[in-house]
């Protein structure tokens with residue numbers, strides 16, 4: 001009983017003002033599959049890089065940690081697609097502005113699929129995320145299509161959309177809301193959205209999170225997942241505007257009652 005508690009390292013942290021990503025859990029079976037220091041020097045353009053991490057054969061991603069190592073912690077890091085519970089993640093790293101670089105430590109952990117990813121309360125997922133008897137070829141195809149689609153969406157317009165996971169038949173909308181904040185000169189607006197709200201319970205497993213940027217001209221904010229997410233029962237979403245601009249997002253969360 002207690003040994004299990006010791007084995008499980010639950011990470012519920014969210015870091016106040018930085019854009020660090022702390023997603024998922026590590027346990028005794030987790031292995032670090034990716035660990036890199038990503039650094040970019042200042043340049044006349046905004047530095048920007050995409051980090052793709054894929055698991056090997058039978059593993060799914062169990063935790064993603066991106067830590068801004070610079071003193072002012074104002075680099076941007078967000079998950080573009082994939083994530084915890086899936087076999088692939090695409091992380092975008094950006095410098096805050098021109099003439100600025102960044103320095104991020106990126107660590108990704110994986111756990112064998114089907115062993116379940118344990119978390120506080122003893123709940124687990126893994127089987128719900130990926131039924132074992134699903135045809136592997138089809139599953140990989142679906143994942144590839146999902147990744148390509150989200151990359152295509154990202155590339156074809158200037159909206160800062162974030163789509164994680166994929167809603168399928170049987171999933172229901174458990175949360176939908178617009179989040180609008182007006183811009184003020186020189187000010188960065190930030191909103192944290194927690195689902196469920198503190199003190200409330202959500203019994204559904206989150207299957208997909210779609211965050212749509214309604215500002216199509218590139219002036220919109222950036223969404224990130226601060227904690228929780230697909231495969232879990234809670235999520236904390238952070239929306240951060242660009243300096244001097246507002247934000248206008250539509251957030252839709254799909255879940256499944258199991």
Ligand SMILES: *[C@@H]1O[C@H](CO)[C@@H](O)[C@H](O)[C@H]1NC(C)=O
Pocket residue numbers: 135136137138
């Ligand atoms: C898996 O799907 C592929 C493509 O649809 C098919 O060719 C293959 O026979 C299937 N394999 C099994 C074990 O069902």
Ligand SMILES: *[C@@H]1O[C@H](CO)[C@@H](O)[C@H](O)[C@H]1NC(C)=O
Pocket residue numbers: 052053054088143144147
């Ligand atoms: C990761 O997987 C995707 C599709 O699943 C593939 O297109 C990409 O080349 C892979 N990247 C690496 C670095 O293995």
Ligand SMILES: *[C@@H]1O[C@H](CO)[C@@H](O)[C@H](O)[C@H]1NC(C)=O
Pocket residue numbers: 180214215248
């Ligand atoms: C936010 O986006 C919605 C959908 O595009 C739009 O109807 C609404 O007017 C926008 N609000 C602001 C304040 O720009």
